[in-house]
Amino acid sequence: MVSINLGVLHYFLDHMYGAFVHRTKLSTPFFSKGWGGSKLDLLESLVKQLFPVSEVQNLPPIMVQPIWKMVWETKNACLREGIFRTPCEERLISALPPESYNARVAFLAPKLVPPQKMACVVHLAGTGDHTFERRLRLGGPLLKQNIATMVLESPFYGLRRPRLQHGAKLLCVSDLLLLGRVTIEESRGLLHWLEEEAGFGKTGICGVHAAMVGSLHPRPIATLPFLAPHSAVVAFCEGVLKYATAWEALREDAEEETGMTLEQAKQRLRSVLSLTDVTRFPVPKNPKAVIFVAATDDGYIPKHSVLELQKAWPGSEVRWVTGGHISSFILHNDAFRKAIVDALGRLQWRVS
Template structure:
């Protein structure tokens, strides 16, 4: 029920995602190069010499008072809260609340958080602080899992209210109705992106990749057969987001048994039935479910989430001592 109510708010005209389209062609060219390094841990480590200094602003009062403060008080676990790119003080002036202007913004956000998480992880170890875990909720949960895939040693990873890919969130979940499909469809058919080489490059690279063939075929037939007038945009959205965000195209964490995915039993934002089970992608990881939906899970299940996080950190400590 709460997911449906919140859905009405985010799908209002003032909160539409990707209102300015897919993004610049040059952005995708740069993202393609970066993705090839991110999906392989050794290649990713060679990239880190050029990472700039990070600035973290702690504006997330809910995270501070419902997660970080209790963890410190009850379990003596300290937290670093990283503000998402495109959120808070890092939000572009042209952006309305958390509704990203371009599809490429979502990809840049994920890549930036992966890089920043690694740098923070490395700094903590250099200061003798540890063991280290990483967690996040919703989009932050998925970015936490991506970050966990590149970290060079065993780390506690607890992604909350996320799953294997961001594609189903925007093409199958309730956020589907908050996307400017008319803008995206028009741009694919009539703009520079649809006529550019990057469009063909993405198509060719995805189609020729064996692990993406099935998903490409399924997306094509599924959305083309639907009554939706924006089938081409939805099909391409699934292809692009799977290509950049699906966990199966990234490294498995050093110790996947220290990864616990927390899901909500009635989550309408992250429909898990449209993506592979994370336990098949990362053998050894586990899944724990909490009552309620996406929104109520984040608001009402904080105690349970902290308990899962603490247990995972204890498991990490035990594995390091052994």
């Protein structure tokens, strides 16, 4: 009875937070500027070009070459920050705001161990995670196990946030698809750099977009989607974020051309966001090195969404932490770290 009551409390807290932040006028909603016009058409076509799924794991590698500066170093570890031009094709770059052209990364690594005997995990941002600090705190204790942490600042976040955007509230639907596609391309470039340039013996990816990146990578890597849906549909059309969506702005933007009703606007958003459905992507090279960490009472990401992706990727594992979406980010860092260690342990060391 106690555990049930606690679960209800966590779920209630997610919805209370969502109601306060998203239903009041204190916060600008997502997609307040509408669909994104021709940018949305471009992004839809580019996503569809990733298929058939039999070919996407054979995409050519993406090359990045970060320019590094030392932030601090001790006898055993160092923290560097790097910057590189986003490696995306020109059509994507032209759709990005200028603030997002350059990617920023933080790189926390041991100093006394050769790279071929270390692992490194690229940590991707969750919604609203604008800085490096939280993810560096998550990865810091892993240094003792010779696991380095690389943190990518997402496009549209942090110093890459467009001037007119408030917080994490993307202005257009096209921005959401663009954020995802650019994050995938930049992550692919960083993984290639870690493997080929830095020479790390094992690599991994964690965060909201981790499943897509792990699916597309041509080699086995640890893939750790943390509190992540199988599709943006469940986040924006079913979970708490549906209260943060500017439905009327979407209806009005489309009405000028099609006379769309509010219900039709909702169906149109579901259709667009279905392009992010990771169950359509190929199974990663080593599905046993895929560990989903999900919350038992998540008001943002329903249980069925996590289980759908696990079903699509036989051999993958789901681990449940007790709590809601927000409380889990605060209370369960040890569970996230253990998942990282265990997923990397299921990989073979690369032979250079």
